[in-house]
Amino acid sequence: MRNQTNILLIYTGGTIGMVKDYDSGTLKPFNFKKLLKNIPELAQLDCSIESVSFKKPIDSSNMNPKYWVELATIIEKHYESYDGFVVLHGSDTMSYTASAMSFMLENLSKPVIFTGSQLPIGDLRTDAKENLITSIQIAALRENNKPVIQEVGLYFEYKLYRANRTTKINAEHFEAFASLNYPALAESGVHLKVNEAYLNRSKRTKKFCVHKKLDNNVAVLKIFPGLNKSLLSSILDTEGLKAVVLETYGAGNAPTDEWFLQALDRAIKNGLHIVNVTQCSGGGVSMGQYETSERLEKMQIINGKDITTEAAITKLMYLLGSGVSSKLLKTIFETSLRGEMS
Known part of the structure; x- marks a missing residue:
């Protein structure tokens, strides 16, 4: 019998990691160490969740290749210790970062799922909880003791897309992203349906390799x-x-x-x-x-x-x-x- 699936949550910044202080009305960073206390539903997932944050969480408008290297380095450092990764990121530049990761992480054989939200995690009508819970569930999916998803994905509003096929199309709706030239890899409804035919499968003959040199000219x-x-x-x-x-x-x-x-x-x-x-x-x-x-x-x-x-x-x-x-x-x-x- 296999041990629990280990998932690493990486918080880079963005709305999903904020909670509203109801006394002042201001937003403040969420304490991911208290994740289970704030989202008890996660206990129903058969996986162990740990978290790591950027030293200084950043607004996604300030995202640049320097931070991409920092993110890729975190994944590289923890790659052998975890079965999957969920990256929390501001939605404005998420498609850029997620696309960059797909190229930087060569011979990936584990899920790296990007998600975020349009409203903070503590808001009454937030989309953050569903996006976070389902992203972790997708990252933990296994079949024949192997991850079902073996690529960089982006999950938002009931759909998992191949990350490097996505574009942010809406600044107000919960359905913020689209992948107009490639079908969704998975869809979340009453059941979580994975479209196996559209997945990238790792040919595990080559070693996982992280590329950290980017040229922004x-x-x-x-x-x-x-x-x-x-x-x-x-x-x-x-x-x-x-x-x-x-x-x-x-x-x-x-x-x-x-x-x-x-x-x-x-x-x-x-x-x-x-x-x-x-x-x-x-x-x-x-x-x-x-x-x-x-x-x-x-x-x-x-x-x-x-x-x-x-x-x-x-x-x-x-x-x-x-x-x-x-x-x-x-x-x-x-x-x-x-x-x-x-």
């Missing part, structure tokens, strides 16, 4: 009607810039003005990596389908396919930080590494 450029030459040049000519995520229209379309195309072509010839992603919430890039994307394809712009902007920017930071050669970067980017693109 990257930018996101959203095309819009009226984008002018000087603005485009000022971004493409930024000193030290190595890669740009170009958010284009529809299926990867962009203006056909000669000055625009020449500026992109010159930047690529000067060694800048440009990734074409769609600004649409769902769907992807299909370069060459229309005349407005034919030239982009010919100048060897990287095809982002159906990747999200969050996954594209973090994948670039990871690849550039890993020292991938300029010649190989296009090929590797266009290959799905962690299920982030179709």
Whole structure:
């Protein structure tokens, strides 16, 4: 008979870790050491839960690669001691952090589940309790003595998504996230239903490895009607810039003005990596389908396919930080590494 499943709760910051002081009305950090006392329902889960917090919890608006490395290091340090991890994070940048983790944690064979909430844990109508309880339950799921989930997931409002497929779509509704190009990995209703066909399964032949070198000399450029030459040049000519995520229209379309195309072509010839992603919430890039994307394809712009902007920017930071050669970067980017693109 197997011992209890051990789950590590990692609090980085965010609304889910706050409780309201009813006397003053202000929010104060929740004491995770008293988790079971405040959420007695957790005792019904057949698992042992321990917690660790960032020394100074941060608002997710202040999240950056330095904190991603700190988070990855915590997971690395405790990887062998725990069966699963639940990361509590502010919702605003959760998709960025969770996407980054998917690339930084190579050969992952245990669940790393991100969750958060729109309302603090002590609020009357909070979504925090359900998100937290179900995230822990998902992280503890086992079949044949192995974790059911073996990848980085994001759980919010009754659905578990592949983390690097998510985008925050709503600032007010409890249903804050969507994964428009990939189905939910699990859904929580009366029963917890896992969609096994959509899971990433670890081929446990390779050792778990954590990548801590990220290169943030990257930018996101959203095309819009009226984008002018000087603005485009000022971004493409930024000193030290190595890669740009170009958010284009529809299926990867962009203006056909000669000055625009020449500026992109010159930047690529000067060694800048440009990734074409769609600004649409769902769907992807299909370069060459229309005349407005034919030239982009010919100048060897990287095809982002159906990747999200969050996954594209973090994948670039990871690849550039890993020292991938300029010649190989296009090929590797266009290959799905962690299920982030179709």
